[in-house]
Structures are given as C-alpha cells and as structure tokens.
Amino acid sequence: MIYFDNSATTKIDPAALKSLVMTMENYYGNPSSLHDLGNQAKALLNKARLQIAELCGCQTEEIFFTSGGTESNNWALKGTAYEKTGRGKHIITSSVEHPSVSHTLKELEQEGFEVTYLPVDKEGRVNPKDLQAALRPDTILVSIMAVNNEIGTIQPIKEIAEILTDFPTIHFHVDGVQSLGRFKNPLIHSRVDLYSFSSHKFNGPRGVGILYKKKNRTLKNLVEGGGQEANLRSGTENLPGIVATAKAFRLSLERAQEENQRQEAIQALIRAYLKQYPDTIRIFSPASGASPHVLCFALKAVRGEVMVHALEEKGIYVSTTSACSSRQTGHSSSTLLAMGVDGSWAHSAIRLSFGFENTEEEAQRFIDTFEDLRQKFTVIQ
Numbered sequence: 001m002i003y004f005d006n007s008a009t010t011k012i013d014p015a016a017l018k019s020l021v022m023t024m025e026n027y028y029g030n031p032s033s034l035h036d037l038g039n040q041a042k043a044l045l046n047k048a049r050l051q052i053a054e055l056c057g058c059q060t061e062e063i064f065f066t067s068g069g070t071e072s073n074n075w076a077l078k079g080t081a082y083e084k085t086g087r088g089k090h091i092i093t094s095s096v097e098h099p100s101v102s103h104t105l106k107e108l109e110q111e112g113f114e115v116t117y118l119p120v121d122k123e124g125r126v127n128p129k130d131l132q133a134a135l136r137p138d139t140i141l142v143s144i145m146a147v148n149n150e151i152g153t154i155q156p157i158k159e160i161a162e163i164l165t166d167f168p169t170i171h172f173h174v175d176g177v178q179s180l181g182r183f184k185n186p187l188i189h190s191r192v193d194l195y196s197f198s199s200h201k202f203n204g205p206r207g208v209g210i211l212y213k214k215k216n217r218t219l220k221n222l223v224e225g226g227g228q229e230a231n232l233r234s235g236t237e238n239l240p241g242i243v244a245t246a247k248a249f250r251l252s253l254e255r256a257q258e259e260n261q262r263q264e265a266i267q268a269l270i271r272a273y274l275k276q277y278p279d280t281i282r283i284f285s286p287a288s289g290a291s292p293h294v295l296c297f298a299l300k301a302v303r304g305e306v307m308v309h310a311l312e313e314k315g316i317y318v319s320t321t322s323a324c325s326s327r328q329t330g331h332s333s334s335t336l337l338a339m340g341v342d343g344s345w346a347h348s349a350i351r352l353s354f355g356f357e358n359t360e361e362e363a364q365r366f367i368d369t370f371e372d373l374r375q376k377f378t379v380i381q
C-alpha cells in the first residue's frame, strides 16, 4: 500500500498516539474540576499550550484550542466580522481558499458583508499589488491561505503582511492548515493576527485545531457555554487530543528540514517522469514557490475519479484535487478553475500528497504503476 493522500489527512505519529493513549488512561479528569484529578488535567493542558506557544514564539494567552481547521477558520472570519461590524463590512480574500474559508465568507455576504476575491495567476498565486488596490477604509479583515491544499502554491504572506503594516486596524488571518514545517516561523510574520492550524494535517489526531490570536485582537466568541479557553471558546477540552497535538507539532517542526528535502526528491522523481509526456500530461503544481508535499497533475481525457480508483486497485491512495470535493461528482477543482485551467483538464486532475513515511522507492513504484495505466488508457482512447 502506498499512501499519497497526506493533504487530506495524515497517519498519526506513533509518539503522538502514545501521548494520546497515556493522557486518556491517566488524565481523565476534567480540567475545570476543582479536585486533584482536575488539577492534574489542567496542568497538562497548560503544559501543552505552553509547548505550542513556545514553538510559535508567542504567548500562551494567544493559543486557543478548537475542534479543527474548519472551526479555527470559521471563528477567525465570523468572529472578526461580528466583532468589527460597527467599523466596516468589507473583507478581502483570494479566489483559491479552502471551503472552510470561502463558504463561510459566502454566508457572511448573505448577512450583508462585502467580500473582494483576489484573482490568482497561472500558478495559483495572489499578487500583493491586487491586495493593495483592494484595500478600503471599511476593510476589516484580510484572509489568505499560506499553502494551497490542492496544488501546494505558497502565497506571498510576508509581502501582504508588509502592506498591512500600514493598516493596523485590519485583522490579518492566515489559513495555515497545510503549512506547518514549511516556514521557519510557524506564524510566518509578526503582522499576522490570526493563524489556523489543524492537528490531523501534521500527524496529530483528528478533532483538534489551533487558532493563534494576537493578544490585542478581539474576536466575537461563537461557541457559548462553560467559559473554557479564556471565555472565548467553550466546551470541555479534548485533553488527550491536545496533548498529542503538542507532541506532533514539535515533531513536525523538528523534522521539517529533512521532510522537505525528502519530499522534494520524491516530487522531482515523479515530475521527471510526467514531463516525458507534455502532450497528454499537464502538471499544475508550480515547480518553485510551492510546498513539496503536493503534486497535482492530469492525464488528458481521463477523469480524476477514474484515475483515483484505478490507482486504488493497485494499492495506491491519492485524491482528486481535494478530499472535501472528491465525493461531489462532476466537481472540478476551484483552484484550477481560478487559475484559468480549462474545465476538461481540471476534471482530470489528481493530487498526490506526501508525508513523513513516504519514500523514493514508493515514488518509483507509483511511476511504474501509473505508466501501465497511462498506456492502458491511451489504447482505450
């Protein structure tokens, strides 16, 4: 079996799994309880928060735990919109965001907010000049992803942050769900106010997200209840998941350099093979300025889902462009369409995404299998 679907989700790291089970078995007290078991759970929660804050170079009060990347994104966007509605109703984003951003913004549009969707170039990248031109006195929020989940493009977050330095009242949110380990500073730039992470994308467990919120920024809370997470996000904390997340976060950063190099080598091997067929194979992931963990391409006139299942029969697991959209029949990648890719090519796209267990030997096995399929499909055509 070859698992090349790490942008959809990753296998939990054995050390993170150990932390998860250890916490479940030994720290089952509720961190809000007054007794000793509660105190022990609370101490562990504080420790996990401190570890993540230190790794991000921020304060513990700036780290909030949520249920995943989707909730972190929803909270950053809606929380800003509802908090700042008196100051303005204009939001800027890109046309290639994950649905947890784009669908949330569509909802806000129905509630009377105005959203500017910045175009992207042929590599799926926003031009900071377009952002500069879109800024208005009533702009309250800019939300741009760090790394695109469908093709891997890295957005110019630093350049955008520099521009926004002159606009200190605007909240700058970055969806960093696909980004951990790709930047030296996990939060990229000090001008970033809100940053979303998702544990299951970096070999942590499902059901845990992180929202970094800069100390002086205010967000409306969306989840009311017992006042956990500094009264801003209620609900009994998922302590085992949070402890395992802290472990996976640290491990991801520790092995980032080695990981990136290995994934670059895997990607280079597969790219070299794909490039032999320029008439029938198109590569959509940029060759530079992109994360090495994603490689998106298409074999002409073979639908993405057909290729996904043909590879699956050979024990190779990949996606059409994003796991969320892959069950919607006839759905094309929104990123590819925003890049101006022709609809029929977009329908044929598949995404390979690499993780910490993948090897160059697997890349070679993938190439051999894909070559058989390419020949088979070419004969059929």
Ligand SMILES: Cc1ncc(COP(=O)(O)O)c(C=O)c1O
Pocket (backbone or CB within 6 Å): 007, 008, 067, 068, 069, 070, 071, 073, 098, 100, 145, 147, 148, 149, 175, 177, 178, 198, 199, 200, 209
């Ligand atoms: C860029 C991006 N943002 C947000 C999400 C949502 O994260 P989660 O699955 O933790 O809700 C994903 C998941 O694929 C993603 O790739």
